[in-house]
Amino acid sequence: MDIINPATGAIISSWEADDAETISSKFHSLQAGQPLWEAQPLSQRQHALWQFSDLLGQHVDELAAMLTQEMGKPISQARAEVHGARKRIHFFLEESAQWLDDEYLEEEGDTTEMIGWEAIGVVGYLSTWNYPYLLATNVVIPALLTGNAVLYKPSPQVTGTGEQLLALLHEAQVPRDVVQLVRGGTAAGKALLQQPLDACYFTGTYANGQDVYQQAARHMTPCHLDLSSNDPVYITADIQDVEAVAQTVLTGAFYNSGQSASGVKRIYVHRDVYEPFVRHLSRETKRLRMGDPTQEGNYIGPLATPQQVILLQQQLDDALKKGAKLLAGGEPWTGAGNYFSPTLLAEVNHDMRLMQEESFGPLVGIQEVLNDETALRLMQDSPFGLTAAIFSDHWAKVEPLMRRMKVGTAYWNCCDRVQPNLPWSGRKQSGMGTTLSYLGIRAFLRPKAYHLVNPR
Template identity: 30%
Template sequence: MPIESTNPTTGTVVDTFESDSGTDRDDRLERASDTFEGWRETSIEHRQQLLSAAADVLREGRDDYAELMSREMGKPIGQARDEVEKCAWVCDYYAEHAAEFLADEVVAGEPNARTLVTYQPLGPILAIMPWNFPFWQVFRFAAPNLAAGNVGLLKHASNVPGCARAIEAVFREAGFPAGAFQSLLIGSDEVDEVIADDRIAGVTLTGSDGAGRSVAETAGSELKKTVLELGGSDPFVVLEDAPMEHTVETAVQARLINSGQSCIAAKRFIVVDDVYDEFLDRFVEAMDGQVVGDPMDDATDVGPQARADLMDDLHEQVEATLEAGGECRLGGEPMDREGAFYPPTVLTDIPADSPADSEELFGPVASVFRVPDEAAAIEQANDTRFGLGASVWTADLARGERVARQFESGLAFVNELVKSDPRLPFGGVKDSGYGRELARDGVREFVNAKTIWVQREAGEETIQVE
């Protein structure tokens, strides 16, 4: 069955791909399994060299990869170029640090024994990835896992098949074995069968909490390790001493990055009463000044939503919030133009349990809440089933860190928007998932942390292994 990628700016077909048949899928699984047997024995130094080569391939093809993202899912072209560069960065990062993170660790034990922990790869890992950061989400999985000696199989979102195939080609061009990283162009209805396949050792998913529950249930029944990075409704807390100009400028960026389609975008703006009116006035004005347009134009700040049905879902959430008693200060209607364009939107006076209060709004819609003080702001920030990221804005950095420690989230930032960084662990709590990507934590998620005990006879010297 053909898979079409459609340009959300124009509605035209970008490209058509043949989906993998059952035989194709089985062949790729077998190739992954066979490749793993040799790849696991490859020296960490060689794996690092290939990751460095992948970074070079990405940088050489940056403009082409960026344009592909913009065509398939509407990402503004400048952000798409930045995404490619970030993928190269994560490859470089593990090319430099993987050996350190995966080195054996000698730990204290009995005096007549050498005891250590060694980190060994598990096997083929299935990655189920979303469309919103179609290169970055994949590379932040692939780089640490290939460095660890695992091999990867990618089930990408159905609207970015071109990106899936391009990523596979990056690793092939960099010199990785053909089965080290492969793309599966299959439907969502085939995922459970792949997870249950004995050749799959673990599963990672970035997506909705509903998808996460389904994948975790299937993987759990097979006793397979999972890492889940799910949705978020990140609070952006503005205290009375916040540096207002910088706070507003960053608030707009934090809400509208990737046209609002980001798990870690700021979605709930929680502002103390003393500065609420000033923040709201400035925020609405700044949001209104953003350029909505063709993502291939460098002047564009906000491109289309990735698919028309996703825009329709977002608008239904906005309408339901307004019908419940919320107020719309800006935007609130699909734009009257070709393509899936939704404008920057600001909602206030949001009723409890309305969609803008309790659900994730995956698009350029900001929910602004008024609270009396810091304590109420923290309570409001934590009053959600999600727990991915959070930020607080204040002139008092000690106060900011104290507040950050009280957020129920996997990530907490003071005077900075929530973002991923190869050097730092990334992941959430509550309905935002579990497990960590990136940094040392990420490279150790899909490994066997094996304890080795080497006993010596009394009087023998302690064994030393270089």
């Protein structure tokens, strides 16, 4: 299994993929080790994961370099991801204890009612490549803290990154029979899902999520799906500092080369501020530097896979054919690597593919709207429901709109923001289940009801 550098097309490394036999062996090792891990005091599990966080901090540059090599993330953003993962780990370490405690609900005479919390067992996690450290942190860390074992399959594109993560967990004294890694692509994923897992977590596309869900259903395995998106932003008429809003939206659209599930994909702008917003955003988009992701100062790197370049080009061609106006980018890349220049389109509409499909790259469309109701209707004209943002100078104006949006996360005057104390979830084809926040801790626990009668 060869890992390809998306910036050069060169082979970085080669790995032997797991087969059904090795995956089964890893699963049964975890199944044996999990009860012992759960039986340890929470403080001992916390200690190991504090050590893991410290090790991430000690190896930031090394870890970031591998991440940049494997999926093309600009080096400064790769370092930021590792630091961000540590912040999330600290949240889970500091918050987990209160959500594992038994809950005493009622006492009546000699009877006490209590809820106890127990680990699920062995959790399988199939992840994707765009934020491997943050995504692993969302699942692997709370799963381990709550006493579960984890069979972790990173995307094959970031196998080396996954191996580094696993090595540091083991160095931090998380036992080998508590967390293991599966190497490989589709065949390895299917073999993993054939194991009698106690829970399954998946991050990826809607189409792949459907397949995972169907496979998990054969074993009645509880399944959490973090899936596709096509996230909208609306700029209302009352915005005074249009230039500042344009800069915020620019970051939301093009950070990580546009390969963020919560990134800005569709922009709706009230007609009263449309012209200045488009002018500012076009100017700033043209200023973004694209190039070698290992070089400081380059904001746009290559896309992780060549398939994404093909999809974006198809969406761009479709939009231009149907009347979209090219404001920035759009030039074909003729050199090595999976590059696609940051591209901005105006005069788009919902007959165009990029306004209906997930783009997952630096391609964004802007549509002018006449009023708030039109904007809300268009924002919700999507099979996805991950995030949505509204920029306005008045909360009273936007609160009713935000409460009507069918999304897991709503933003006011910000976008593409994920914080560990808030739940992360999707609606419609963006998935099911929750990670992060206290809900993302409790998600890895099973409740047990206790009816306790004290004999006299």
